[in-house]
Amino acid sequence: MEGREAMKEKKNSPEVFASCSFSSLGLHPTLCDQLKERMGFEVPTHVQAQAIPVILSGRHVLVNAATGTGKTVTYLAPIIHHMQKYDPRIQRSDGTLALVLVPTHELCMQVYGILQKLLHRFHWIVPGYIMGGENRSKEKARLRKGISILVATPGRLLDHLQKTSSFVRTKLRWIIFDEADRILELGYGKAIKEILDILGSRQNMSVKKEGNKISRTPEAQMQNLLLSATLNEKVNHLAQISLENPVMIGLDKEKMLTKPSYEHTGSLGSERIVELEHSGNVLSSSNDEYKLPPQLVQRYVKVPCGSRLVGLLSILKNLFEREASQKVVAFFSTCDAVDFHYSLLSEFQWSPTSQSEAELRQLFIQYKIYRLHGNMKHEDRRTTFHAFTTEKSALLLSTDVAARGLDFPKVRCIIQYDSPGEATEYVHRVGRTARLGEKGDSLLFLQPVEIDYLQDLEKHGVSLTEYPLLKLLDSFPLYGRMHHVKNLVSLEMHPWVLSLQKTLESFISTEPRMKKLAKNAFCSWVRAYTAHRGELKRIFMVKKLHLGHVAKSFALKEQPSLVGKSVHKQTNKRMQNQKQKGLAKKRKVSSIS
């Protein structure tokens, strides 16, 4: 929980908070007390003020609100409000009444943690979670005992729905899709359909008892909710099959496909709440302007491929030396790239200010470094997640597993070292900072050949200014001398870049373990680069890459052809395979992150 003073300061921020109280929204007084005492929430945010009364009314709802605006409590509070009113009281034998579907393990744990706090005074409502990678039999035992509010990742949930006969869900009333668009992007669409079928919660279908499917009538009053900061046309199908006459919150009328039957702004101010006449397509494909926190400072840095690594290290050094206490998250495209950079940054020693032995043995980046990706052991992921949450000053290197929903407090800067691809991912990655009205910076690395990506972001209402990298490089003294280089032909020729690159390359070449990590990272990075899809293939063209320069960005000295040949082979083979399987269109996100 944050300090009371910080919370008070935030409370006065009218862009973030509404001018009403939680109790005025209709929430039970004990729940309002919990929000205040356990969470430190004095007043609702705008999205909470708008959505909580609508969700309390029992309607199906689609919520689109910027990252870090409090969507989690928006859906949890009304559900808890209703559950604590049940008479007789809910018992464990009632099984699951509410199901929260999330895309990642970390988000699963985070939502579960919030539930534990909110349910402190409602001990008869039991929270729980199930997710891939956990011990199935332990989960089975927990399900058998009964979990009132269950947070789950889709694959594992489907597994238990199909195989765990003691999983009681006949009284299920709520299904929530948190980060709905991401759940679909990860390829869970089919699993979701099956889940809805098994739960008898699919709209426009007559539900019969068949096998392990259950019977449910409309009177059972299911209420389903879909939430994200980037609700777009991709969730149309999910909205169609899971929502009935949904109310839309935070979506601009002109971007919706379906004509609203009426619209009201109520007493809650400027944002729209729109009720829809029917459950046809709800979002048009032009609905692609994403809301970003207005205080977020967004920049890009243009770096030639061969100098990317030096650029990254220099920027990180500057960030942590400028402000000792801060948290930074850097995003990479693959697990191997995270592993390589994690080891490099944790071990690389060099002091550019002196030639003395002792000083040369100083770590270049002297901060705590963490890593997070999908190939790590479950236990390690959990430890990292908790450790980085509590750290005051640290650097987290991650794949997109950390891009969605995670609420690490006080992250000051987001670095996207590898491009996020889709604009939605850009929005969620930068959304790990500048949360709830706090300050935040973001920096996107682009090679000169990728600069058109800025136009792609512009189409989604995202605009960035350039970061002065050259000025930063000039500011580093090299062996006691400053290097202000006039008429520099290219950034690669800057003395600081040359010197650091040379030191990095000799470090890697003398450490076989590091060299192996670098080669693996290089190969998977190129593979990920070829996996961009649609319009983005025009911007991130593997043909435009100079593989020798890519190798340099992993501090590899090898002849480009040596490493490059095998990668070209792999890339071609992969593309052929994709064509054959008709998979060319689809980017395999899960294998990368």
Ligand SMILES: Nc1ncnc2c1ncn2[C@@H]1O[C@H](COP(=O)(O)OP(=O)(O)OP(=O)(O)O)[C@@H](O)[C@H]1O
């Ligand atoms: N009413 C409130 N008062 C103070 N803090 C709040 C309030 N509501 C939420 N918060 C805090 O704001 C932060 C962001 O909330 P949350 O993670 O729910 O945002 P989100 O909109 O779901 O973000 P994302 O889109 O990134 O998932 C959390 O630290 C949460 O504890």
